[in-house]
Amino acid sequence: MPLALLALxxxxxxxxxxxxxxxxxxxxxxxxxxxxxPTAGWLVSGYALGxxxxxxxxxxxxxxxxxxxxxxxxxxxxxIGNTLSALAPSFGLMLVGRVVxxxxxxxxxxxxSVVAAxxxxxxxxxxxxxxxxxxxTVANIVGVPxxxxxxxxxxxRVTFLIVAALGVIGFLGVARxxxxxxxxETQDVRSEFAAFKNVQVWLAMAMTVLGYGGVFAAITYITPxxxxxxxxxxxxxxxxxxxxxxxxxxGNLLGGKFADRRLMPMLFTALAGLSAALLLFTATxxxxxxxxxxxxxxGALGFATVPPLQKWxxxxxxxxxxLASAANIGAFNLGNALAAWLGGIVIAAGLGYTSPNWVxxxxxxxxxxxxxxxAYLDRRTRAAGRVVAGTTVxxxxxxxxxx
Numbered sequence: 188m189p190l191a192l193l194a195l196x197x198x199x200x201x202x203x204x205x206x207x208x209x210x211x212x213x214x215x216x217x218x219x220x221x222x223x224x225p226t227a228g229w230l231v232s233g234y235a236l237g238x239x240x241x242x243x244x245x246x247x248x249x250x251x252x253x254x255x256x257x258x259x260x261x262x263x264x265x266x267i268g269n270t271l272s273a274l275a276p277s278f279g280l281m282l283v284g285r286v287v288x289x290x291x292x293x294x295x296x297x298x299x300s301v302v303a304a305x306x307x308x309x310x311x312x313x314x315x316x317x318x319x320x321x322x323x324t325v326a327n328i329v330g331v332p333x334x335x336x337x338x339x340x341x342x343x344r345v346t347f348l349i350v351a352a353l354g355v356i357g358f359l360g361v362a363r364x365x366x367x368x369x370x371x372e373t374q375d376v377r378s379e380f381a382a383f384k385n386v387q388v389w390l391a392m393a394m395t396v397l398g399y400g401g402v403f404a405a406i407t408y409i410t411p412x413x414x415x416x417x418x419x420x421x422x423x424x425x426x427x428x429x430x431x432x433x434x435x436x437x438g439n440l441l442g443g444k445f446a447d448r449r450l451m452p453m454l455f456t457a458l459a460g461l462s463a464a465l466l467l468f469t470a471t472x473x474x475x476x477x478x479x480x481x482x483x484x485x486g487a488l489g490f491a492t493v494p495p496l497q498k499w500x501x502x503x504x505x506x507x508x509x510l511a512s513a514a515n516i517g518a519f520n521l522g523n524a525l526a527a528w529l530g531g532i533v534i535a536a537g538l539g540y541t542s543p544n545w546v547x548x549x550x551x552x553x554x555x556x557x558x559x560x561x562a563y564l565d566r567r568t569r570a571a572g573r574v575v576a577g578t579t580v581x582x583x584x585x586x587x588x589x590x
Contacts, residue, residue: 189306192315194360195299196322198262201353202292203326204334205269206234208350209285211335211425212343219343220278227278230285235520237286242293242517246510254298254509255365261291261298262358266351273347293520296320297513300497302365310447312501317443317494324439324490327432332425382504382511390561391500392518394554398458398496400522401465401551402489404543406431407527409482412540417478430479434486442491446498451562454495458555461488465548469541492554493519499561526550 209216209230217227249257268288275281296319303319304312338346382388405412413419413427438457445453464484471477497515504511529550530543 191306191364191366192303192318194357194364195258195303195319196325197353197360198258198265198295198299198357199319199322200326200330201322201350201357202265202295203323204330204353205265205288205347205350206292207327207331208334208338208346209234211331212338212346215338215343216281220281222278229282232524233282234285234289234292235524237289238292238520239517239524241290242297242513243510245290245294246297246513249294249298250509253367254302255361255367257298258295258302258361258365259358261295262354262361264288265291265295266354266358269347269351269354273344273351293516294513296323296516298509300501300512300516301508304498304501306366313446313450313494313498314443316497316501317439317446320439320443320490320493320497321436324432324436327435328429331432332429335425380510382508383514385503387503387561387564388500388511390557390564391496391503392515394454394458394492394557394561395496395515395518396522396525396554397550397557398461398492398522398554399489399519400526401461401547401549401554402485402526403523404526404530404547404550405465405468405485407523408530408534408540408543412472412543413478416472416540417475419475419478427479427482430483431486434483434488435490438487438489438491439493441487443494446495450495450498451558451565454492454499454558455555455562457488457491457495458551458558461485461492462548462552462555464488465544465551468544472541472544522550 213227213230216230217223220227245257245261249260252260265288268284268286268291271284271287272281273284275284299319300316303315307315334346334350337349409427409431410421410424413424414421419427442453442457464481468478468481468485471481497512500511500515501508526543526547529546533542533546534540536542
Protein backbone atom coordinates (compact mmCIF):
# COMPACT_ATOMS: atom_id res chain seq x y z
CA MET A 188 0.00 0.00 0.00
CA PRO A 189 1.27 3.52 -0.81
CA LEU A 190 2.91 5.50 1.98
CA ALA A 191 0.45 8.33 1.26
CA LEU A 192 -2.18 6.27 3.09
CA LEU A 193 -0.16 6.83 6.28
CA ALA A 194 -0.65 10.58 5.96
CA LEU A 195 -4.40 10.09 5.55
CA UNK A 196 -4.48 7.74 8.53
CA UNK A 197 -2.66 10.30 10.73
CA UNK A 198 -5.24 12.92 9.81
CA UNK A 199 -8.01 10.42 10.56
CA UNK A 200 -6.39 9.66 13.94
CA UNK A 201 -6.47 13.33 14.93
CA UNK A 202 -10.05 13.76 13.76
CA UNK A 203 -11.21 10.63 15.58
CA UNK A 204 -9.49 11.74 18.78
CA UNK A 205 -11.03 15.22 18.82
CA UNK A 206 -14.50 13.84 18.03
CA UNK A 207 -14.66 11.45 20.98
CA UNK A 208 -12.20 12.78 23.58
CA UNK A 209 -14.58 15.57 24.55
CA UNK A 210 -16.82 12.94 26.19
CA UNK A 211 -14.01 12.02 28.57
CA UNK A 212 -13.22 15.60 29.66
CA UNK A 213 -16.75 17.02 29.55
CA UNK A 214 -17.07 17.42 33.36
CA UNK A 215 -13.79 19.38 33.51
CA UNK A 216 -14.85 21.65 30.65
CA UNK A 217 -18.24 22.27 32.25
CA UNK A 218 -16.60 23.07 35.58
CA UNK A 219 -14.08 25.52 34.10
CA UNK A 220 -16.72 27.46 32.20
CA UNK A 221 -19.35 27.26 34.94
CA UNK A 222 -21.99 25.53 32.80
CA UNK A 223 -24.08 22.43 33.41
CA UNK A 224 -23.22 19.05 31.93
CA PRO A 225 -26.25 19.16 29.58
CA THR A 226 -25.10 22.58 28.35
CA ALA A 227 -21.57 21.30 27.87
CA GLY A 228 -23.14 18.50 25.81
CA TRP A 229 -23.58 21.05 23.03
CA LEU A 230 -19.86 20.56 22.37
CA VAL A 231 -20.76 17.01 21.27
CA SER A 232 -23.96 17.71 19.35
CA GLY A 233 -22.52 20.90 17.84
CA TYR A 234 -19.62 18.89 16.45
CA ALA A 235 -21.94 16.29 14.94
CA LEU A 236 -24.07 19.00 13.34
CA GLY A 237 -20.95 20.63 11.91
CA UNK A 238 -19.94 17.34 10.28
CA UNK A 239 -23.34 16.91 8.64
CA UNK A 240 -23.30 20.47 7.27
CA UNK A 241 -19.59 20.76 6.53
CA UNK A 242 -19.23 17.51 4.58
CA UNK A 243 -21.24 18.53 1.48
CA UNK A 244 -20.57 22.27 1.81
CA UNK A 245 -16.78 22.14 1.85
CA UNK A 246 -16.71 19.35 -0.71
CA UNK A 247 -18.66 21.52 -3.16
CA UNK A 248 -16.42 24.50 -2.45
CA UNK A 249 -13.41 22.26 -3.00
CA UNK A 250 -14.36 21.30 -6.55
CA UNK A 251 -12.30 24.23 -7.84
CA UNK A 252 -9.00 22.93 -6.49
CA UNK A 253 -7.06 19.66 -6.51
CA UNK A 254 -7.94 17.05 -3.93
CA UNK A 255 -4.47 17.28 -2.36
CA UNK A 256 -4.79 21.04 -1.82
CA UNK A 257 -8.26 20.53 -0.39
CA UNK A 258 -6.99 17.93 2.07
CA UNK A 259 -4.27 20.34 3.19
CA UNK A 260 -6.84 23.11 3.65
CA UNK A 261 -9.05 20.80 5.72
CA UNK A 262 -6.15 19.84 7.98
CA UNK A 263 -5.35 23.54 8.44
CA UNK A 264 -8.99 24.18 9.35
CA UNK A 265 -8.82 21.31 11.82
CA UNK A 266 -5.73 22.81 13.49
CA ILE A 267 -7.36 26.24 13.76
CA GLY A 268 -10.53 24.80 15.30
CA ASN A 269 -8.73 22.74 17.93
CA THR A 270 -6.34 25.57 18.79
CA LEU A 271 -9.34 27.87 19.30
CA SER A 272 -10.96 25.24 21.52
CA ALA A 273 -7.79 24.92 23.61
CA LEU A 274 -7.36 28.67 24.10
CA ALA A 275 -11.03 29.71 24.27
CA PRO A 276 -11.72 32.16 27.12
CA SER A 277 -15.46 31.39 27.09
CA PHE A 278 -17.77 28.47 26.47
CA GLY A 279 -19.24 30.16 23.40
CA LEU A 280 -15.82 30.48 21.73
CA MET A 281 -14.99 26.88 22.54
CA LEU A 282 -18.22 25.83 20.86
CA VAL A 283 -17.18 27.86 17.81
CA GLY A 284 -13.82 26.09 17.83
CA ARG A 285 -15.52 22.69 17.97
CA VAL A 286 -17.75 23.56 15.02
CA VAL A 287 -14.79 24.89 12.99
CA UNK A 288 -12.87 21.65 13.62
CA UNK A 289 -15.92 19.56 12.73
CA UNK A 290 -16.28 21.22 9.35
CA UNK A 291 -13.11 19.43 8.26
CA UNK A 292 -14.31 16.00 9.41
CA UNK A 293 -16.77 14.87 6.73
CA UNK A 294 -14.96 16.44 3.78
CA UNK A 295 -11.61 14.99 4.87
CA UNK A 296 -12.93 11.44 5.06
CA UNK A 297 -15.02 11.88 1.92
CA UNK A 298 -12.21 13.29 -0.23
CA UNK A 299 -9.66 11.09 1.51
CA SER A 300 -11.67 7.98 0.57
CA VAL A 301 -11.55 8.98 -3.10
CA VAL A 302 -7.82 9.72 -2.92
CA ALA A 303 -7.10 6.44 -1.10
CA ALA A 304 -9.08 4.44 -3.66
CA UNK A 305 -7.28 6.16 -6.55
CA UNK A 306 -3.87 5.26 -5.11
CA UNK A 307 -4.31 1.51 -5.58
CA UNK A 308 -5.52 -1.07 -8.08
CA UNK A 309 -9.30 -1.55 -8.39
CA UNK A 310 -9.26 -4.86 -6.51
CA UNK A 311 -7.63 -3.19 -3.48
CA UNK A 312 -9.78 -0.07 -3.13
CA UNK A 313 -11.79 -1.19 -0.10
CA UNK A 314 -8.58 -2.21 1.69
CA UNK A 315 -7.06 1.21 0.97
CA UNK A 316 -10.14 2.95 2.35
CA UNK A 317 -10.00 0.76 5.46
CA UNK A 318 -6.35 1.69 6.02
CA UNK A 319 -7.26 5.37 6.03
CA UNK A 320 -10.10 4.69 8.48
CA UNK A 321 -7.63 2.72 10.60
CA UNK A 322 -6.55 6.08 12.01
CA UNK A 323 -10.08 6.61 13.30
CA THR A 324 -10.21 3.18 14.94
CA VAL A 325 -6.76 3.56 16.53
CA ALA A 326 -7.94 6.90 17.93
CA ASN A 327 -10.53 5.00 19.97
CA ILE A 328 -7.86 2.63 21.29
CA VAL A 329 -5.06 5.13 22.02
CA GLY A 330 -6.09 8.72 21.35
CA VAL A 331 -9.33 8.92 23.30
CA PRO A 332 -8.24 7.17 26.53
CA UNK A 333 -4.82 8.86 26.31
CA UNK A 334 -6.36 12.27 25.72
CA UNK A 335 -8.80 11.72 28.56
CA UNK A 336 -5.98 10.79 30.97
CA UNK A 337 -3.93 13.81 29.93
CA UNK A 338 -6.96 16.06 30.29
CA UNK A 339 -7.67 14.78 33.79
CA UNK A 340 -4.02 15.14 34.86
CA UNK A 341 -2.83 18.29 33.07
CA UNK A 342 -6.09 19.97 32.05
CA UNK A 343 -8.39 19.58 29.07
CA ARG A 344 -6.74 22.52 27.26
CA VAL A 345 -3.51 20.50 26.98
CA THR A 346 -5.49 17.68 25.36
CA PHE A 347 -6.79 19.95 22.62
CA LEU A 348 -3.37 21.49 22.03
CA ILE A 349 -1.97 17.99 21.49
CA VAL A 350 -4.83 17.23 19.07
CA ALA A 351 -3.99 20.44 17.19
CA ALA A 352 -0.37 19.25 16.97
CA LEU A 353 -1.60 15.98 15.47
CA GLY A 354 -3.36 18.09 12.85
CA VAL A 355 -0.08 19.80 12.01
CA ILE A 356 1.58 16.40 11.52
CA GLY A 357 -1.33 15.35 9.32
CA PHE A 358 -1.00 18.53 7.26
CA LEU A 359 2.74 17.96 6.72
CA GLY A 360 2.12 14.31 5.87
CA VAL A 361 -0.44 15.18 3.20
CA ALA A 362 1.85 17.88 1.79
CA ARG A 363 4.80 15.52 1.64
CA UNK A 364 3.34 12.10 0.82
CA UNK A 365 0.09 12.51 -1.11
CA UNK A 366 0.89 12.80 -4.82
CA UNK A 367 0.02 16.06 -6.53
CA UNK A 368 -2.76 15.73 -9.05
CA UNK A 369 -4.59 18.20 -11.21
CA UNK A 370 -8.22 19.02 -10.69
CA UNK A 371 -10.26 16.10 -12.13
CA GLU A 372 -12.24 17.05 -15.21
CA THR A 373 -15.40 15.63 -13.68
CA GLN A 374 -14.95 17.54 -10.44
CA ASP A 375 -17.50 20.30 -10.90
CA VAL A 376 -20.62 21.09 -8.90
CA ARG A 377 -23.16 19.90 -11.48
CA SER A 378 -21.51 16.53 -12.06
CA GLU A 379 -21.07 15.99 -8.32
CA PHE A 380 -24.77 16.64 -7.64
CA ALA A 381 -25.73 14.47 -10.61
CA ALA A 382 -24.47 11.44 -8.67
CA PHE A 383 -27.49 11.78 -6.38
CA LYS A 384 -29.81 10.89 -9.25
CA ASN A 385 -28.72 7.31 -8.63
CA VAL A 386 -31.06 5.66 -6.11
CA GLN A 387 -28.18 3.38 -5.06
CA VAL A 388 -26.34 6.36 -3.59
CA TRP A 389 -29.37 7.18 -1.43
CA LEU A 390 -29.73 3.54 -0.41
CA ALA A 391 -26.08 3.48 0.64
CA MET A 392 -26.48 6.58 2.79
CA ALA A 393 -29.66 5.16 4.35
CA MET A 394 -27.76 1.97 5.17
CA THR A 395 -25.02 4.09 6.73
CA VAL A 396 -27.49 6.07 8.87
CA LEU A 397 -29.28 2.97 10.11
CA GLY A 398 -26.43 0.45 10.18
CA TYR A 399 -23.80 2.33 12.15
CA GLY A 400 -26.54 4.27 13.92
CA GLY A 401 -27.47 0.97 15.54
CA VAL A 402 -24.03 0.90 17.15
CA PHE A 403 -24.41 4.39 18.60
CA ALA A 404 -27.81 3.58 20.09
CA ALA A 405 -25.93 1.33 22.50
CA ILE A 406 -22.59 3.15 22.81
CA THR A 407 -24.10 6.54 23.66
CA TYR A 408 -25.48 5.07 26.89
CA ILE A 409 -22.69 2.60 27.57
CA THR A 410 -21.64 4.24 30.87
CA PRO A 411 -24.96 3.85 32.72
CA UNK A 412 -25.45 0.43 31.09
CA UNK A 413 -22.09 -0.86 32.30
CA UNK A 414 -22.23 0.72 35.76
CA UNK A 415 -25.90 0.27 36.63
CA UNK A 416 -26.56 -3.06 34.87
CA UNK A 417 -23.25 -4.91 34.44
CA UNK A 418 -21.84 -3.69 37.75
CA UNK A 419 -18.60 -2.06 36.55
CA UNK A 420 -17.09 0.98 38.26
CA UNK A 421 -17.02 4.28 36.37
CA UNK A 422 -13.24 4.01 36.09
CA UNK A 423 -13.56 0.72 34.19
CA UNK A 424 -15.65 2.31 31.44
CA UNK A 425 -12.52 3.79 29.82
CA UNK A 426 -11.02 0.34 29.36
CA UNK A 427 -14.30 -1.06 28.12
CA UNK A 428 -14.23 1.61 25.43
CA UNK A 429 -10.69 0.52 24.59
CA UNK A 430 -12.07 -2.98 23.99
CA UNK A 431 -14.73 -1.44 21.79
CA UNK A 432 -11.99 0.41 19.89
CA UNK A 433 -10.01 -2.81 19.42
CA UNK A 434 -13.12 -4.37 17.96
CA UNK A 435 -13.48 -1.40 15.60
CA UNK A 436 -9.86 -1.77 14.52
CA UNK A 437 -10.20 -5.46 13.69
CA GLY A 438 -13.59 -5.04 12.04
CA ASN A 439 -12.27 -2.23 9.85
CA LEU A 440 -9.39 -4.39 8.57
CA LEU A 441 -11.57 -7.43 7.94
CA GLY A 442 -14.32 -5.34 6.36
CA GLY A 443 -11.87 -3.82 3.89
CA LYS A 444 -10.19 -7.13 3.08
CA PHE A 445 -13.35 -9.12 2.40
CA ALA A 446 -15.21 -6.25 0.73
CA ASP A 447 -12.51 -6.28 -1.96
CA ARG A 448 -13.47 -9.90 -2.66
CA ARG A 449 -17.25 -9.96 -2.23
CA LEU A 450 -18.63 -6.59 -1.20
CA MET A 451 -22.34 -7.22 -0.71
CA PRO A 452 -21.98 -10.64 0.98
CA MET A 453 -19.56 -8.96 3.40
CA LEU A 454 -22.10 -6.24 4.08
CA PHE A 455 -24.91 -8.78 4.56
CA THR A 456 -22.81 -10.72 7.07
CA ALA A 457 -21.73 -7.65 9.05
CA LEU A 458 -25.23 -6.15 9.31
CA ALA A 459 -26.86 -9.47 10.21
CA GLY A 460 -24.21 -10.16 12.84
CA LEU A 461 -24.47 -6.63 14.21
CA SER A 462 -28.26 -6.88 14.58
CA ALA A 463 -27.90 -10.19 16.42
CA ALA A 464 -25.11 -8.90 18.69
CA LEU A 465 -27.09 -5.79 19.67
CA LEU A 466 -30.15 -7.90 20.45
CA LEU A 467 -27.99 -10.29 22.47
CA PHE A 468 -26.43 -7.35 24.35
CA THR A 469 -29.77 -6.81 26.09
CA ALA A 470 -29.13 -10.08 27.96
CA THR A 471 -25.31 -10.15 28.16
CA UNK A 472 -25.19 -6.63 29.65
CA UNK A 473 -26.09 -8.26 32.97
CA UNK A 474 -22.75 -10.11 33.09
CA UNK A 475 -19.38 -8.35 33.35
CA UNK A 476 -17.50 -10.88 31.22
CA UNK A 477 -20.20 -11.37 28.59
CA UNK A 478 -20.84 -7.61 28.40
CA UNK A 479 -17.16 -6.91 27.65
CA UNK A 480 -17.06 -9.62 24.98
CA UNK A 481 -20.28 -8.46 23.34
CA UNK A 482 -19.11 -4.85 23.35
CA UNK A 483 -15.95 -5.85 21.46
CA UNK A 484 -17.97 -7.85 18.94
CA UNK A 485 -20.33 -4.92 18.36
CA GLY A 486 -17.35 -2.66 17.67
CA ALA A 487 -15.95 -5.17 15.18
CA LEU A 488 -19.20 -5.83 13.31
CA GLY A 489 -20.22 -2.17 13.36
CA PHE A 490 -17.02 -0.90 11.76
CA ALA A 491 -16.84 -3.85 9.38
CA THR A 492 -19.69 -2.11 7.54
CA VAL A 493 -17.72 1.10 6.95
CA PRO A 494 -15.31 0.10 4.11
CA PRO A 495 -17.97 -1.75 2.07
CA LEU A 496 -20.51 1.06 2.43
CA GLN A 497 -17.97 3.72 1.49
CA LYS A 498 -16.75 1.59 -1.42
CA TRP A 499 -20.34 1.00 -2.58
CA UNK A 500 -20.93 4.75 -2.72
CA UNK A 501 -17.72 5.26 -4.73
CA UNK A 502 -18.76 2.53 -7.17
CA UNK A 503 -22.28 3.87 -7.64
CA UNK A 504 -21.09 7.48 -8.07
CA UNK A 505 -17.92 6.59 -9.98
CA UNK A 506 -18.22 9.45 -12.49
CA UNK A 507 -18.19 12.10 -9.73
CA UNK A 508 -17.66 10.39 -6.35
CA UNK A 509 -16.32 13.17 -4.11
CA LEU A 510 -19.56 14.79 -2.91
CA ALA A 511 -21.37 11.47 -2.54
CA SER A 512 -18.44 10.09 -0.53
CA ALA A 513 -18.41 13.11 1.79
CA ALA A 514 -22.20 13.03 2.17
CA ASN A 515 -21.95 9.40 3.26
CA ILE A 516 -19.54 10.43 6.02
CA GLY A 517 -22.12 13.00 7.13
CA ALA A 518 -24.65 10.18 7.16
CA PHE A 519 -22.61 8.39 9.83
CA ASN A 520 -22.99 11.38 12.15
CA LEU A 521 -26.65 11.79 11.27
CA GLY A 522 -27.12 8.15 12.25
CA ASN A 523 -25.25 8.75 15.51
CA ALA A 524 -27.55 11.65 16.41
CA LEU A 525 -30.72 9.75 15.43
CA ALA A 526 -29.74 6.64 17.37
CA ALA A 527 -28.76 8.61 20.48
CA TRP A 528 -32.12 10.41 20.39
CA LEU A 529 -34.12 7.19 19.99
CA GLY A 530 -32.10 5.49 22.73
CA GLY A 531 -32.85 8.40 25.06
CA ILE A 532 -36.56 8.11 24.32
CA VAL A 533 -36.81 4.45 25.35
CA ILE A 534 -34.77 5.06 28.51
CA ALA A 535 -36.97 8.03 29.42
CA ALA A 536 -40.01 5.80 28.86
CA GLY A 537 -38.79 3.63 31.73
CA LEU A 538 -37.68 0.64 29.64
CA GLY A 539 -34.25 0.48 31.29
CA TYR A 540 -30.65 1.15 30.31
CA THR A 541 -30.45 -1.93 28.09
CA SER A 542 -33.41 -0.85 25.94
CA PRO A 543 -31.23 1.15 23.46
CA ASN A 544 -29.71 -2.19 22.44
CA TRP A 545 -32.89 -3.51 20.86
CA VAL A 546 -33.44 -0.09 19.28
CA UNK A 547 -30.00 -0.48 17.72
CA UNK A 548 -30.83 -4.02 16.59
CA UNK A 549 -33.96 -2.72 14.87
CA UNK A 550 -32.00 0.03 13.10
CA UNK A 551 -29.26 -2.33 11.90
CA UNK A 552 -31.84 -4.92 10.86
CA UNK A 553 -33.56 -2.30 8.72
CA UNK A 554 -30.19 -1.47 7.13
CA UNK A 555 -29.81 -5.18 6.29
CA UNK A 556 -33.16 -5.14 4.48
CA UNK A 557 -32.03 -2.09 2.49
CA UNK A 558 -28.82 -3.93 1.58
CA UNK A 559 -30.88 -6.73 0.07
CA UNK A 560 -32.88 -4.16 -1.88
CA UNK A 561 -29.68 -2.53 -3.16
CA ALA A 562 -28.26 -5.90 -4.24
CA TYR A 563 -31.51 -6.81 -6.04
CA LEU A 564 -31.59 -3.48 -7.91
CA ASP A 565 -27.93 -3.85 -8.87
CA ARG A 566 -28.50 -7.35 -10.26
CA ARG A 567 -31.54 -6.16 -12.22
CA THR A 568 -29.61 -3.19 -13.66
CA ARG A 569 -26.70 -5.37 -14.74
CA ALA A 570 -29.06 -7.96 -16.22
CA ALA A 571 -30.77 -5.23 -18.25
CA GLY A 572 -27.36 -4.02 -19.43
CA ARG A 573 -26.44 -7.51 -20.61
CA VAL A 574 -29.68 -7.79 -22.58
CA VAL A 575 -29.05 -4.47 -24.30
CA ALA A 576 -25.43 -5.27 -25.06
CA GLY A 577 -26.15 -8.88 -25.94
CA THR A 578 -23.27 -10.02 -23.77
CA THR A 579 -22.62 -11.79 -20.49
CA VAL A 580 -20.81 -10.58 -17.39
CA UNK A 581 -17.07 -10.58 -18.01
CA UNK A 582 -14.01 -10.27 -15.89
CA UNK A 583 -14.12 -6.53 -16.53
CA UNK A 584 -17.26 -6.28 -14.39
CA UNK A 585 -16.13 -4.59 -11.16
CA UNK A 586 -15.70 -7.23 -8.48
CA UNK A 587 -17.14 -4.86 -5.88
CA UNK A 588 -20.61 -4.97 -7.42
CA UNK A 589 -20.80 -8.72 -7.89
CA UNK A 590 -23.12 -10.41 -5.44
